[in-house]
Amino acid sequence: MLSLPERWLTLDEAARLVGRTPRTINSWAAAGHIRVRRTGSGRRFEFNELLDARDAARARREFGNWKPGPGRPPHPARPQIRTLLAEGQKPVDIAQQLNCSAYLVYRVRRELKGTT
CATH class of the missing domain: 1.10.1660 (Multidrug-efflux Transporter Regulator; Chain: A; Domain 2)
Incomplete structure (x- = not known):
């Protein structure tokens, strides 16, 4: 190098x-x-x-x-989180893989459970 x-x-x-x-x-x-x-x-x-x-x-x-606020778009990792949750990956592993907070992953999981 x-x-x-x-x-x-x-x-x-x-x-x-x-x-x-x-x-x-x-x-x-x-x-x-x-x-x-x-x-x-x-x-x-x-x-x-x-x-x-x-x-x-x-x-x-x-x-x-990333912090939500008025007029701000959804977190950019949300679509990837949904896909990885659907594949059955653990939330903690997803957070580490995407370098986002575990709280966000759990929140997306909670939203998905609420819609089913």
């Missing part, structure tokens, strides 16, 4: 790169999702880790951290 050299960005550069606010970058650093290097002129954030953190945040938003 090719190892790319480390590239360290300022807070503003990091925020622009991943399309988030500086506050979000700081919260990722505080949570340990990305490394921080302190310099005399501020803090620096590693380029590749920022991209990985951005992609992980997208995945959480897409499947695991």
